[in-house]
Amino acid sequence: MDYVQCYCFQFSASQFPFFLVQENHSSEPYRSILKTPLKQSATSHSALTEIQPDCQPLTTPPKPKEIPPADPWTPTSNLKMLISAASPEIRSREQRRGLSDNTSEVLQAKHCLQEQLSGDEYEKSQPSRKEKSLGLLCHKFLARYPNYPSTAENNYICLDEVAEELNVERRRIYDIVNVLESLHMVSRLAKNRYAWHGRHNLTKTLQTLKKVGEENKYTQQIQMIKNREYEHEFDTDGERNEEMARSFGSNEHSEMCFVELPGMEFRAASVNSRKDKSLRVMSQKFVMLFLVSTPQIVSLEVAAKILIGEDQLEDLDKSKFKTKIRRLYDIANVLSSLELIKKVHVTEERGRKPAFKWTGPEVLPNVRDTKLEATATAWVPHISDSITSKEQCSKNLFPSRVKQSFTRHPSLIKLVKSIENDRRKIQSAPTSPVKISTSSDQNLSAVPSKMAQLAVISKHQLEGQSKKAKEMKLKLALACNQSSPEAVPKPEPRTAPPAQKSVLAQPLGVLPPSHSSVSPVMLPHTHSGVSYAIYLHPSQAHTVTTYSPSFMLQPLPCANVTGIKSINSKVLNKITTEEGDNHIAKDDPRNSLTANERQTVQPESMSHKCLKRSQALQENSLIKKCRSDDKSLATSLGESIKNERPPSNGLQMNHEMDNFQKERQNKAEKLDQNVASCCDQCKREGIPEDEDRTKTKQEIPMAFAIPAHETFFPSGYLIPLPQSTHHGNQAGFSNKEKAGICSLQHTTYSSPIAGVIPVTASELKAVNIPAFHITPLNIMVSPTSIAAAPVLSNSCLNSSNTSSAQTPSSSVLNFTLQHLGLIPAGVPVPASPVLQRMTVSSKSENVSHSSENMNLKEEKPSVPKEPQELQTVKENFFRTPGGPNTVSSFSANSDGTDGISQGTLYIPQRKLEVSED
């Protein structure tokens, strides 16, 4: 036992000169042994952990060459020497150094040792399997390089050298490097030579992977697999596989390549040589699964099935499955070392399953497509590159996806591959002399610096705005407190962490449940500084709404925003980690970096999680809605929450809708009165009439101006309409604000059921908000939640102006219905509340819990099998121009136009979280 501890020190000392100082001053009798680098012990991890953050050698640390002094040999030291000599790694190392002329002696020593020690003792003397794990090796590898290397430093990696230093065969280093390469943390420069980029590219890569994963419909695939799991046991060669093959085939997954980032393309000539099975590609796909799923937990089984599905479904046999699992373990070990994932176990009906949970930074869905870009730049470096990156990745990953309606003929694939390979060879053959990474490293350094400048500027400006807004809020709070106490935002709202402020550049007021009966929630609109206010009834304190970077308002399943994850976990999965969920975060000092990163991105992550969930829920909702029959609308919401039943349609729904429309007219009037009252109050308090008043409208929660160009659309669909009234609405704004307003896309979204849903604060006390969804461009309220529609404010809209609540033309409606497959092509449908009967209900939104929460009771019978046609319809609908389910994606395309054109049907994210935990 004693010598084992000694080993720990030996490893550290030999690997890190940092420790050699101690060694040199040590009077420890076994000093001579300390000179021999041995394999790490279990404690080496912590040692590495402490070393890694700052003092990382950029290059291979010089190996200690000193010859061990001839210290007196004791029986113990002799034994230790024998043990160390017995190590094959040590032997091979000695051989490589040419210092080992006495191999036979060593072997003899080993033999001798074996004889001397009992079997158990000898086994104990060998490094345990854990100590040789890829994860630990990866830790050692990572410890050699800084997380954020400066380009001025030497960041090259020589595989041979590393393998030697780490006492492992090169094969293992390849495993690590391949995974790191998939995250663009390293890139291949030449034979045996890589460049270390650290985490500089990580955010960008993850964004890209997420985007690609979304486009690849991984969420749906996961869902599909999970659903099937519950329906049947996965059999190897049955009809189910064929079915699955068809599904995957229909998703055009047959051809997938390595996702590349701009400036890092084709750096590895072999990158795509075995692309379909490459560890790199597998690693990227694996990461994608985490990024697109909610919760971000992926079981190995599901991952393997998806990965196999993309390969050769016809060969979906056990051995293939086992192999995939093996590879996934390899990848997971590296990702774990990077602290991007953590091993967990999900408990479900069939038992405990190994899975991994994403613990890395949350990823913005797609910032570039929104006007947030400049702002987000302050937050995420390289963000401006992400577009190109995304496009590039899309091209790389889904070459045939550019025109989704066309599929490349298999016979052409080979030709294309051949051409691509040729081009690759020409462009990127990694040959000697070593290619200095001009495009990569320099871009990496140049772009970030520019972006950083932009970021600082944006941040500065936005902080200014934020301050103003805060001041206004306080003023307003005082002002409105008199007229409407419920609406007063708390001076210290439970806001998102500061990091988000800098990003959102708006006071994000996710307010705590106040003592008043209504909890206001301010939601900034980053485009224009418009905020939304949502008032929650205390009974819904668990459903706090926060801001989503994609401009979606998503109720979150808890009052404490920072507690979302835990609640989610609680609700969704009974997860047990092997070492405790919080262990790493709490205890591991190395985690500070990840923690920091996470701190920066967490606000987004939360809302985004909800976004993710909403996507999943929405999918289920759409499916179920189409199958729903005769359940009553009034009861369906509550029932569905509890029982996950499909929503209802029919006469009762129509009745409800009629009532609703009447109600909301009344509410509109009340709302106007409230607004006027509040503004008058502000006037009395000395708040400037002109600009500030307008601002007030933006920021005051009581300014329940219903966007004139935004209309509640009970059906959940938004149909873009020509904007005709918007400019008129801007008349009252200052130039400054006009500018902000103009930055908005003026697409009008309307509903067959035109109108607004004004709700006064007092009325809100009584309403529930089971499901809603708000974006700066649209507001969607599920039919079942319409009566509970929250109030909204949007400064760029005149509260009294509802004229733009237009009824879409019948042609648009026809288009909609036909696109839905609900009416045959060519059958005209008048613009009437027909859609009411086909609205997507939020009823079943929580159904996807069943898949996400394997621990929850699965209500398999209520999850009907999804027909292919419906699947297709669903896919089509969720394929928004900028990506699936991203509102932001159509708000501003790179060309400055609306990404959604006339006649385009957009099915919005519809909410979601019924957290009844």
Next chain:
DNA sequence: GACTCCCGCCAAAGC
């Protein structure tokens, strides 16, 4: 017995 994943063979790709 299931889960993990090390290990090294060997073929493809690179030089």
Next chain:
DNA sequence: GCTTTGGCGGGAGTC
């Protein structure tokens, strides 16, 4: 033709 890269699966260690 040699070297590098990495897919792959046997099988051992661990739980």
